[in-house]
Amino acid sequence: MADEKLPNKKDNFAEWYNQLVLKAELADYAPVRGCMVVRPYGWTLWENMQAGLDRRFKETGHVNAAFPTLIPMSFFEKEKDHVEGFAPELAVVTHGGGEKLEEPLAVRPTSETIIGYMYSKWIKSWRDLPLLINQWCSVVRWELRTKLFLRTSEFYWQEGHTAHATAEEAHEETYRMLDVYTDFATNDIAIPVIKGIKTESEKFAGALESTSIEAMMGDTKALQSGTSHYFGQKFAKAFDIQFLDKNNEQQYCYTTSWGVSTRLIGAIIMVHGDDQGLKLPPKVAPIQVVLVPITKKGDDNDKVMAVANKVFEDLKADGIRIKMDDRDEATPGFKYNYWELRGVPLRIEIGPKDVEKGSVVIARRDVPGREGKSFIPQADIIKTVHAVLSDIQDSMLQKATEFRDANIHNPKNYEELKEVVKDGWALSWWCGSSECEAKVKQDTKATIRVIVMDQPEGAGKCIVCGEKAEKKVYFARAY
Amino acid sequence: MADEKLPNKKDNFAEWYNQLVLKAELADYAPVRGCMVVRPYGWTLWENMQAGLDRRFKETGHVNAAFPTLIPMSFFEKEKDHVEGFAPELAVVTHGGGEKLEEPLAVRPTSETIIGYMYSKWIKSWRDLPLLINQWCSVVRWELRTKLFLRTSEFYWQEGHTAHATAEEAHEETYRMLDVYTDFATNDIAIPVIKGIKTESEKFAGALESTSIEAMMGDTKALQSGTSHYFGQKFAKAFDIQFLDKNNEQQYCYTTSWGVSTRLIGAIIMVHGDDQGLKLPPKVAPIQVVLVPITKKGDDNDKVMAVANKVFEDLKADGIRIKMDDRDEATPGFKYNYWELRGVPLRIEIGPKDVEKGSVVIARRDVPGREGKSFIPQADIIKTVHAVLSDIQDSMLQKATEFRDANIHNPKNYEELKEVVKDGWALSWWCGSSECEAKVKQDTKATIRVIVMDQPEGAGKCIVCGEKAEKKVYFARAY
Numbered sequence: 001m002a003d004e005k006l007p008n009k010k011d012n013f014a015e016w017y018n019q020l021v022l023k024a025e026l027a028d029y030a031p032v033r034g035c036m037v038v039r040p041y042g043w044t045l046w047e048n049m050q051a052g053l054d055r056r057f058k059e060t061g062h063v064n065a066a067f068p069t070l071i072p073m074s075f076f077e078k079e080k081d082h083v084e085g086f087a088p089e090l091a092v093v094t095h096g097g098g099e100k101l102e103e104p105l106a107v108r109p110t111s112e113t114i115i116g117y118m119y120s121k122w123i124k125s126w127r128d129l130p131l132l133i134n135q136w137c138s139v140v141r142w143e144l145r146t147k148l149f150l151r152t153s154e155f156y157w158q159e160g161h162t163a164h165a166t167a168e169e170a171h172e173e174t175y176r177m178l179d180v181y182t183d184f185a186t187n188d189i190a191i192p193v194i195k196g197i198k199t200e201s202e203k204f205a206g207a208l209e210s211t212s213i214e215a216m217m218g219d220t221k222a223l224q225s226g227t228s229h230y231f232g233q234k235f236a237k238a239f240d241i242q243f244l245d246k247n248n249e250q251q252y253c254y255t256t257s258w259g260v261s262t263r264l265i266g267a268i269i270m271v272h273g274d275d276q277g278l279k280l281p282p283k284v285a286p287i288q289v290v291l292v293p294i295t296k297k298g299d300d301n302d303k304v305m306a307v308a309n310k311v312f313e314d315l316k317a318d319g320i321r322i323k324m325d326d327r328d329e330a331t332p333g334f335k336y337n338y339w340e341l342r343g344v345p346l347r348i349e350i351g352p353k354d355v356e357k358g359s360v361v362i363a364r365r366d367v368p369g370r371e372g373k374s375f376i377p378q379a380d381i382i383k384t385v386h387a388v389l390s391d392i393q394d395s396m397l398q399k400a401t402e403f404r405d406a407n408i409h410n411p412k413n414y415e416e417l418k419e420v421v422k423d424g425w426a427l428s429w430w431c432g433s434s435e436c437e438a439k440v441k442q443d444t445k446a447t448i449r450v451i452v453m454d455q456p457e458g459a460g461k462c463i464v465c466g467e468k469a470e471k472k473v474y475f476a477r478a479y
Numbered sequence: 480m481a482d483e484k485l486p487n488k489k490d491n492f493a494e495w496y497n498q499l500v501l502k503a504e505l506a507d508y509a510p511v512r513g514c515m516v517v518r519p520y521g522w523t524l525w526e527n528m529q530a531g532l533d534r535r536f537k538e539t540g541h542v543n544a545a546f547p548t549l550i551p552m553s554f555f556e557k558e559k560d561h562v563e564g565f566a567p568e569l570a571v572v573t574h575g576g577g578e579k580l581e582e583p584l585a586v587r588p589t590s591e592t593i594i595g596y597m598y599s600k601w602i603k604s605w606r607d608l609p610l611l612i613n614q615w616c617s618v619v620r621w622e623l624r625t626k627l628f629l630r631t632s633e634f635y636w637q638e639g640h641t642a643h644a645t646a647e648e649a650h651e652e653t654y655r656m657l658d659v660y661t662d663f664a665t666n667d668i669a670i671p672v673i674k675g676i677k678t679e680s681e682k683f684a685g686a687l688e689s690t691s692i693e694a695m696m697g698d699t700k701a702l703q704s705g706t707s708h709y710f711g712q713k714f715a716k717a718f719d720i721q722f723l724d725k726n727n728e729q730q731y732c733y734t735t736s737w738g739v740s741t742r743l744i745g746a747i748i749m750v751h752g753d754d755q756g757l758k759l760p761p762k763v764a765p766i767q768v769v770l771v772p773i774t775k776k777g778d779d780n781d782k783v784m785a786v787a788n789k790v791f792e793d794l795k796a797d798g799i800r801i802k803m804d805d806r807d808e809a810t811p812g813f814k815y816n817y818w819e820l821r822g823v824p825l826r827i828e829i830g831p832k833d834v835e836k837g838s839v840v841i842a843r844r845d846v847p848g849r850e851g852k853s854f855i856p857q858a859d860i861i862k863t864v865h866a867v868l869s870d871i872q873d874s875m876l877q878k879a880t881e882f883r884d885a886n887i888h889n890p891k892n893y894e895e896l897k898e899v900v901k902d903g904w905a906l907s908w909w910c911g912s913s914e915c916e917a918k919v920k921q922d923t924k925a926t927i928r929v930i931v932m933d934q935p936e937g938a939g940k941c942i943v944c945g946e947k948a949e950k951k952v953y954f955a956r957a958y
Contacts, residue, residue: 030547031596032584040542040612047543063519064526068509068633069617070570088577091549093586095571097621105511107572107586117510133519138548142576154547
């Protein structure tokens with residue numbers, strides 16, 4: 001049961017991450033190359049995240065459905081940019097029921113094609129629009145260099161696919177869902193994100209416009225954390241998604257797609273975690289409070305356990321996700337480390353002295369050591385726990401925001417840009433040329449994460465070539 | 480928008496079923512042979528069913544996780560009965576990322592093998608037991624003759640996989656989950672089921688004992704509606720799932736697995752549906768109440784809409800899943816048919832006369848015609864709607880139970896058995912020989928659905944051969 005110490009986060013971020021995922025039992029390597037198993041603790045975290053996202057999807061008028069895992073290979077050929085992007089990553093089923101298939105089938109890497117096919121069957125008239133469907137599933141994209149949660153051959157996600165009567169409505173949908181993601185990231189997982197538009201070279205295969213939210217990890221690298229795409233009529237034309245408009249004329253639909261994945265779990269780990277382990281935002285933590293009764297073998301522990309049981313039942317009945325750790329075979333110190341590693345936001349300790357005084361000790365995961373500990377009266381416990389969890393959530397967002405803002409720079413020239421992106425992001429003017437974009441990547445490994453969505457007024461000079469520039473962009477190294 | 484009439488249920492059950500699934504927009508055929516698309520209305524029904532099942536799984540100590548979709552082919556070889564059962568049904572990935580794979584991968588048909596592999600990594604000591612994990616996912620089994628929801632090449636299900644220290648605990652788990660399924664079927668989807676043990680010939684590939692719940696469909700055929708399997712140490716030995724017991728000795732675990740699938744949606748359709756369409760049990764219905772305001776073009780509809788909006792908001796705020804159908808382009812009669820086809824349990828009509836009288840009309844889906852209609856005061860509406868939905872749920876279970884019981888027979892001899900299984904089930908003594916079992920199948924197409932779990936006292940004579948028999952069994956034709 002021993003949990004050896006994690007590698008130091010600051011000095012060995014990559015290894016700290018890998019070991020933390022395994023030791024906290026969030027995920028494990030699968031026997032299939034590049035695949036992962038999401039273990040119960042990680043999956044419960046994902047279920048809580050799904051609930052927050054799904055509620056927002058439904059509030060914005062979406063419904064869920066399920067489309068097949070297997071997609072005919074010929075479907076990918078129908079949209080040329082799409083097939084170019086995805087063909088190299090496909091896993092292909094060639095045999096079924098003991099026989100070679102007439103047409104090979106791809107294991108779904110994303111579902112624009114098969115959903116486009118079904119939409120062309122279902123959509124007849126303007127009355128059928130907008131069609132707003134989401135799907136929770138896994139997708140397979142063959143990856144050679146993998147990292148748990150960040151890049152695996154199979155991962156879990158949701159993919160929204162919508163069809164609209166006008167370009168304007170579809171564009172609105174694209175931005176609406178980016179806002180939904182921003183809201184979720186900020187308020188549920190305490191990760192401040194920057195939203196913006198992708199450059200041509202970073203667009204989704206087949207999109208007219210791709211947008212994304214970008215988050216800064218603990219090593220200052222960027223993580224693309226959610227994307228929302230506008231397809232115009234490209235997929236509608238490829239899959240013949242037409243409708244009869246109010247003037248009785250056939251028109252092609254305008255479509256969108258948008259998705260977030262279990263990659264966000266990687267973001268939670270890398271944004272909030274520390275040398276002791278995970279720090280999970282209370283809103284999505286599988287266990288919000290762990291209760292450790294301080295008992296000793298041989299002592300009369302009845303009084304401690306009576307108070308502990310009451311506190312446990314009271315908090316549970318009030319909707320708190322609470323776990324009692326009353327294992328005989330482990331010491332309190334072992335248990336503290338154990339649950340700190342797993343990122344439980346709040347710990348309650350109840351010992352004989354606390355019983356006497358009518359108090360309990362609470363210890364915040366986000367504030368290390370003595371500073372995070374306090375005595376609170378048993379009588380106020382429900383109210384206090386809610387208030388402290390809410391404060392932990394807010395503090396985590398604030399801390400992450402401060403870290404991010406401290407590491408975004410405004411370099412004055414290209415030499416400075418090259419320096420700052422070694423350990424931070426640069427917010428700079430860009431002329432819009434792919435040559436300048438490529439040069440930065442070549443020189444620094446940093447890419448344009450996004451073009452700022454709400455551009456400042458006026459114009460400046462491109463940080464790379466010095467020509468006139470009308471767009472501000474974020475440059476950063478990224479996962 | 481016209482919905483043509485369904486085929487008659489009594490005369491053409493199979494075609495009635497197929498058309499109802501499509502017309503009610505529960506599911507559609509996918510472009511891949513044998514696969515289906517579960518449309519939003521069908522998927523929302525499944526989500527409501529999942530919620531009822533998942534709550535029960537968690538209450539009995541289970542947690543969810545996610546295991547890979549792709550399984551190395553060699554894993555299937557490790558348990559010889561398992562591979563015999565599943566090899567002919569596999570879909571096989573031979574290429575990934577543009578290259579031929581060293582070892583082909585099967586698209587998961589069920590996950591005993593890969594979960595067994597992971598359990599052997601995770602389980603070290605008695606402290607790790609029992610391990611109680613469930614997974615919600617889809618599985619692929621190549622099928623040639625398919626029927627939406629009942630038998631498709633891909634379907635959606637949950638699969639629980641548990642490991643225990645003793646045979647007794649594993650056996651208890653097997654039966655506990657069968658009870659969970661029975662409870663769900665009875666109380667959430669209003670389907671009375673008979674639980675029992677499968678004969679050798681009907682066992683799951685690799686199980687020591689398979690149990691199932693069997694439901695009677697509207698054509699008196701049986702549908703295996705959920706299964707729970709006891710594996711003893713078979714899979715533990717095949718996958719080396721060992722633990723150190725309290726005496727510090729290595730022991731093999733005892734394992735189980737259990738599952739229900741979207742097949743249950745087929746059961747809901749076939750048990751409750753009628754010539755007008757679906758009848759959905761209120762507890763799982765995507766829409767529990769549809770509200771149709773009776774307005775006319777040109778009239779002053781403000782008063783009607785004011786009452787309709789208030790009723791809608793009041794019921795929605797109280798947690799009722801309610802839909803307002805205020806489409807201008809459709810008549811009330813069209814709307815009634817539309818929602819009856821889709822099985823909405825309760826309809827509320829509000830017209831000008833109702834506004835005057837302070838009442839509304841409610842119409843029960845489960846009681847056709849005038850008999851199911853009544854006037855109720857607007858003031859009592861929340862209380863009344865809850866009470867009526869609860870009564871509909873109970874009545875549906877009662878009706879299904881009466882139908883089932885009326886079609887279970889106790890034939891006196893083999894000739895009678897052959898008659899009754901043409902249009903019903905037979906409950907009879909069976910000597911236990913596979914020859915007698917095979918003879919019945921040969922003569923009548925009926926199979927032994929289950930061996931009765933709680934056997935009556937004493938013994939009788941085998942309905943087939945007349946020899947001494949200690950087991951009562953159900954014979955029926957089945958899907």
